[in-house]
Amino acid sequence: xxxxxxxxxxxxxxxxxxxxxxxxxxxxxxxxxxxxxxxxxxxxxxxxxxxxxxxxxxxxxxxxxxxxxxxxxxxxxxxxxxxxxxxxxxxxxxxxxxxxxxxxxxxxxxxxxxxxxxxxxxxxxxxxxxxxxxxxxxxxxxxxxxxxxxxxxxxxxxxxxxxxxxxxxxxxxxxxxxxxxxxxxxxxxxxxxxxxxxxxxxxxxxxxxxxxxxxxxxxxxxxxxxxxxxxxxxxxxxxxxxxxxxxxxxxxxxxxxxxxxxxxxxxxxxxxxxxxxxxxxxxxxxxxxxxxxxxxxxxxxxxxxxxxxxxxxxxxxxxxxxxxxxxxxxxxxxxxxxxxxxxxxxxxxxxxxxxxxxxxxxxxxxxxxxxxxxxxxxxxxxxxxxxxxxxxxxxxxxxxxxxxxxxxxxxxxxxxxxxxxxxxxxxxxxxxxxxxxxxxxxxxxxxxxxxxxxxxxxxxxxxxxxxxxxxxxxxxxxxxxxxxxxxxxxxxxxxxxxxxxxxxxxxxxxxxxxxxxxxxxxxxxxxxxxxx
Ligand code: NAD
Numbered sequence: 001x002x003x004x005x006x007x008x009x010x011x012x013x014x015x016x017x018x019x020x021x022x023x024x025x026x027x028x029x030x031x032x033x034x035x036x037x038x039x040x041x042x043x044x045x046x047x048x049x050x051x052x053x054x055x056x057x058x059x060x061x062x063x064x065x066x067x068x069x070x071x072x073x074x075x076x077x078x079x080x081x082x083x084x085x086x087x088x089x090x091x092x093x094x095x096x097x098x099x100x101x102x103x104x105x106x107x108x109x110x111x112x113x114x115x116x117x118x119x120x121x122x123x124x125x126x127x128x129x130x131x132x133x134x135x136x137x138x139x140x141x142x143x144x145x146x147x148x149x150x151x152x153x154x155x156x157x158x159x160x161x162x163x164x165x166x167x168x169x170x171x172x173x174x175x176x177x178x179x180x181x182x183x184x185x186x187x188x189x190x191x192x193x194x195x196x197x198x199x200x201x202x203x204x205x206x207x208x209x210x211x212x213x214x215x216x217x218x219x220x221x222x223x224x225x226x227x228x229x230x231x232x233x234x235x236x237x238x239x240x241x242x243x244x245x246x247x248x249x250x251x252x253x254x255x256x257x258x259x260x261x262x263x264x265x266x267x268x269x270x271x272x273x274x275x276x277x278x279x280x281x282x283x284x285x286x287x288x289x290x291x292x293x294x295x296x297x298x299x300x301x302x303x304x305x306x307x308x309x310x311x312x313x314x315x316x317x318x319x320x321x322x323x324x325x326x327x328x329x330x331x332x333x334x335x336x337x338x339x340x341x342x343x344x345x346x347x348x349x350x351x352x353x354x355x356x357x358x359x360x361x362x363x364x365x366x367x368x369x370x371x372x373x374x375x376x377x378x379x380x381x382x383x384x385x386x387x388x389x390x391x392x393x394x395x396x397x398x399x400x401x402x403x404x405x406x407x408x409x410x411x412x413x414x415x416x417x418x419x420x421x422x423x424x425x426x427x428x429x430x431x432x433x434x435x436x437x438x439x440x441x442x443x444x445x446x447x448x449x450x451x452x453x454x455x456x457x458x459x460x461x462x463x464x465x466x467x468x469x470x471x472x473x474x475x476x477x478x479x480x481x482x483x484x485x486x487x488x489x490x491x492x493x494x495x496x497x498x499x500x501x502x503x504x505x506x507x508x509x510x511x512x513x514x515x516x517x518x519x520x521x522x523x524x525x526x527x528x529x530x531x532x
Contacts, residue, residue, distance in 0.1 A: 003028035005306045006046055006068075010035060011053035013075060017295025021051075024303050041065050049073060049302045052081065060086035071095065071305045073298040076285070079315055088316040095301050095313045096387070099154065100294035101285035106158030108284045109203055109233040112257035113163070116201070116229045117142055121278045140200075143167035148199030150192070150215075151206030151234065152177055153382070159203060160187050171195045174206075175349055176381045178399025196223040201231065207383025208235035210344075210531055218243040221253060229255045233284050236261040245270050248277065259284050315387040328364055334432045334440035335369040335417055337454040337532055339376025341430055341442065342421045344530035345460060350400045352422040353377065357406040359415030370404045373419055413443055448490030448501035456485070457506045458530050459515075464523040465491050465498040472521055473502070480514045483507040499525075 004026040009018065012033055021029045032043070037059060044050070044066040051073045052058065058072060063086040072082055074096045087094050115121055118139035126136065147163045149156045152174035160170045164186045172187045173195045182189075196202070202224065206212045216230065217240040224230075230253060232239050241262055247253040248271075255276035261269060264282055271277045285291075301312050342350075355373055357366055374391040378398075386394060395402055418431040431444035432454070442452040445460075452458070459477075463469050470489075477484060486505040491498055510518075510529045518527045 014295035156205035335372035336376035450490035
């Protein structure tokens with residue numbers, strides 16, 4: 001039978017997904033797994049869609065040869081095996097399946113929680129060695145204990161429900177979600193400190209972002225209750241492994257169950273030498289059901305996209321024609337960076353995002369730009385699972401209202417995107433424009449007018465405007481080998497005092513200890529490092 005579209009499945013997909021693809025009469029499917037780059041290059045030109053898991057690497061060279069390609073479907077979340085830029089440039093939609101892993105990962109978290117509480121792996125090894133010293137393995141009940149859930153998204157919520165069924169008291173910390181509709185889950189929302197002080201078990205369900213990297217560090221571990229156990233079924237990199245090792249050695253932490261590691265496989269990781277640590281090789285989503293579920297989702301999504309029924313879970317935004325995309329691209333970058341800057345500078349629980357477009361930019365379709373602002377705002381919080389398609393739903397879920405308006409009149413700038421974000425107790429404004437129709441610039445942060453490049457590593461300093469501040473900052477950065485690439489400054493007088501906002505692009509990131517030194521420098525009120 002003649003088919004309209006050809007789909008290549010280049011990694012094992014599971015029968016559910018495959019049969020959905022094969023049942024669609026307008027689609028012809030080839031399953032060819034384990035191909036190398038040169039073999040793929042030879043055959044890609046025939047296909048309208050490619051379905052991958054994590055093994056196939058779709059490089060720029062392969063994508064450039066794929067002249068008919070419209071869709072790349074990734075069964076799973078991370079898309080680091082796909083050259084997104086090359087795909088976007090060529091108008092290829094890249095989509096992932098962020099939802100299929102939730103139940104499996106929450107069940108794995110529960111397995112680890114129980115295994116930790118009752119020393120199951122250690123006891124199992126003991127019996128296999130022919131021993132029977134039962135008193136060595138006295139465990140602890142979960143009933144009546146406090147579980148601290150850090151990150152209350154898809155998986156955190158499922159874990160909380162299961163822990164409730166075990167009679168645990170569940171405390172949750174997630175500053176970025178609207179709590180109102182979640183109270184019925186029987187969870188107490190707290191600040192991080194209260195959670196750490198009360199929890200007998202702490203489980204992590206946040207994405208790995210700049211803000212969450214090493215969030216379980218020496219300082220945080222010290223706040224935790226003595227005898228706490230820690231479960232990480234989210235991402236390696238959330239836990240400072242050396243600090244955890246020391247905390248277990250000292251007896252402050254009773255034990256840890258780790259499904260993920262900073263480096264995977266972890267090799268000779270010191271944590272694995274400790275009896276109190278149990279480990280699994282990133283098995284959170286490794287169930288038949290989850291594998292089936294992501295396979296089914298990706299198959300349905302690819303069919304819907306090819307047959308133009310709609311696009312779900314796109315991680316890029318190429319559904320504009322090439323010329324529009326070329327003109328819109330710098331504005332999309334600017335919009336996303338303004339959103340990201342809001343999240344990184346001001347954080348917190350966002351309530352309302354008001355986006356105003358002014359001047360020339362209003363001649364474009366503004367919907368993708370609004371999406372880009374929201375995506376930028378949520379990505380530092382939610383990580384890689386945010387995409388252009390789910391950004392509005394994620395915003396709604398968090399109780400964030402987004403509104404958009406436009407003016408054709410020029411204001412302070414002839415053309416601009418202005419984003420005001422309202423939080424519980426404050427409002428912040430960032431305005432950006434393009435220089436030479438190409439280069440994103442941030443030209444206003446709250447009352448400060450400046451000319452900052454939102455690119456690479458950026459240090460943002462709020463200070464009292466006094467002689468010597470710039471020199472002092474330069475000296476601290478210089479002696480710590482952080483090179484200044486660009487600098488801009490805006491000033492405002494309030495009463496008898498003048499304040500400044502200084503934005504510095506640096507060639508390297510500013511390490512935490514240097515940031516601390518800067519914050520201790522008297523005229524500085526606050527300093528933050530952000531990254532684009
Ligand atoms: P999600 O996006 O639904 O939820 C993450 C939650 O973390 C969000 O509600 C967000 O508001 C919150 N958050 C972000 N930064 C925070 C911070 N600093 N403090 C507190 N909360 C914060 O994601 P999910 O699907 O529930 O996945 C959670 C984690 O599990 C991710 O890291 C994901 O990569 C990982 N994961 C692991 C496996 C595995 O095989 N082990 C499988 C699937 C997912």
